[in-house]
Amino acid sequence: MNSVIALIGSGSTALSFIHHYLQQLEAGAALPRTMYLFEKRAAFGSGAAYEADRASNLLNTKTEFITPFIDQPGDFWHWLQTQPALWRHQFPGYTLEADGYAPRPLFGMYLEDRLKALVKRAASLGLNVVQLHAEVLDIQQHGNRQVLNTDCNLRLVADYVFLTCGTLPAKRNNALAEHPHVLNTPYPVSTLPARIPAEAAVGILGARLSAIDAVIALIEQGHRGPITLHSRSGYFPSVRGTQGRIQPRYLSDEYLATLRASKGKLSLQELIALVQKEIMELEGTELRGDFHLPAPPASLENYLQDEIHAAAGPRAWQAALYATNPIIDQLWAALHEEDKQKFLDNYFSAFMAYRVSIPVENARKILRYLQSGQLRFCSGSFGRPQAMDGGLVLRMDGEQIVHHYDYLIQAMGSPRQVGHLESELLSRLLQRGVLQPHPLGGVKIEAHSYCAEGANGQTNPRFRVLGELTTGAFFFTSALDINARHAKRCVEQFATVFTPAAKDIEAAQA
Incomplete structure (x- = not known):
């Protein structure tokens, strides 16, 4: 052959x-x-x-x-x-x-x-x-x-x-595709000092892992100018606790097969209830009240302080979310089609913030930068960046707020x-x-x-x-x-x- x-x-x-x-x-x-x-x-x-x-x-x-x-x-x-x-x-x-x-x-x-x-x-x-x-x-x-x-x-x-x-x-923004002060990716972050002057005001579009990498790399390599993280959803990654791997009771092939045999397709609320049951099983507690989506942090500084404290011990909800890895495609297939779209529209940003956590070491660094005043966190949707007066302008949607930057880094991940x-x-x-x-x-x-x-x-x-x-x-x-x-x-x-x-x-x- x-x-x-x-x-x-x-x-x-x-x-x-x-x-x-x-x-x-x-x-x-x-x-x-x-x-x-x-x-x-x-x-x-x-x-x-x-x-x-x-x-x-x-x-x-x-x-x-x-x-x-x-x-x-x-x-x-x-x-x-x-x-x-x-x-x-x-x-x-x-x-x-x-x-x-x-x-x-x-x-x-x-x-x-x-x-x-x-x-x-x-x-x-x-x-x-x-x-x-x-x-x-x-x-x-x-x-x-x-x-x-x-x-x-x-x-x-x-x-x-x-x-x-x-x-x-992601494809480059057509209006600024060739602008020398717009970076389509922060990687490799080791080259950022060669591309961005140390005193420049930098805006970073995104607030997940690649954005965090960019902030830490810039500051650790001597950047002195102000840096702002822009999160459309307002969410920021959680901090990973000390828990290890678990053997799930409810988030397993066997339990899901049994559930599908009796119900067929699942609603989003039924899937959320399944995850809640696993968390309650790990914590040894009973379910109290309906599920409510966690709100984005009002203060990233306070949020990180709380997260760092909580990450000193095991976190049952993180263990449950990570336990979905072996069957996450089956969970997705079990959902009604309309509920899949509903999840992406209403829950995806929160899911990614809590499911894709960061090590406490990086959380402490981000907290220090916020406390020093060099780093700011801005939540809310924004329009396309525009070149103006030798710099770059980012306008917040529905507001009069305008942010001025010398450089912009796109760090919103892969579409x-x-x-x-x-x-x-x-x-x-x-x-x-x-x-x-x-x-x-x-x-x-x-x-x-x-x-x-x-x-x-x-x-x-x-x-x-x-x-x-x-x-x-x-x-x-x-x-x-x-x-x-x-x-x-x-x-x-x-x-x-x-x-x-x-x-x-x-x-x-x-």
Whole structure:
């Protein structure tokens, strides 16, 4: 068999995919033995999320838990303990702690090293992993073959394509697309001092992880000018407590299957009640009153003081929310369609603030900056930035308030809507109907096989999608362990489909 598969993107999801692909080969699956691995960044393995940068960019999952290999818990922790020669010289100030939060670039080094090991293991199994430093700009299907066109004029043919491209940036604001004082992303944050003068007034659009990274990096690298965080929703991430992993009683496959068997689809209120029951079970208390959405903090300084104090101990509600990771796609599928949209419209910002927490170390830094007066927090929606009088202006919607800045940093993360992503490849595939936008985010796929659904409503068995682009189908696709689980399922499903077909072809050729 001479079939070829192509993976577009070599980050953590691709590593998970390759890991389970090799397991299928070891189990005797007759899978393609040539794999093209495309990566437009300098390094293979780390991806955008864990690229080389400052050590102040921290993971928000404890060191002992995080791994791209769901069947190898603690693999990152084991690597840190056994391979200090590979990383200690670049992170001399890092204290190795199982329940601490390691620098994201350190995790990126681990991923790069693990990819090298996977490529060697692949060679021993007869799989040729061809690593290509190139950006795929278009994919055209000719019969059963996929022709991939790259930015370096390289054209390659594959039989099967898997999009594993991870987090993609937002399209630049057209009015200020080329403005030298507008940064479309804060990363890498190590370069911010070279791009922004130390005395400049800086506005940061966004208030989640990337915005926090930008604030800390600026100030720790000597920025002296005022910095303002703008949060449209007014929410700010919670602070991670000391709790570990739990075995849920209600947020489990078994309980959800039983519930679905009796009720069918669930309402949003029923889903919220399920989470509440898990929290009450952990706390040993009874449910008191109806659920009310927590309001955004009136004072970020007071909020962080309370959060830091609460984070000194276990937080049952955080343990319950993190326990949803293994079944979050099933919870999403269980909701009525109208309730999915209702959740995104009314609850998503609060969910992300409480579900995606930050380490107490970074919370303390942000609190110090607020107390010093160098950092401000502004909540409320705002219009498009405008260039005016040599600077940049941000107007608050429905108000007379105008903020003046020398520089603006866009740090609002990756948009859910695929049409808002900066990607020539996706734009072309959407334009030709190879991919179809999902109304709830990302692109449409068949959830069991991960096959892309085109504009004609048909799924393409030779084109599969993983990671952030599946957010409409699976809701929460920004956690490493969730994407690792999907990669495993995708490989297993692909093997069940491909192996019988391969055997039939081989028999016919014989």
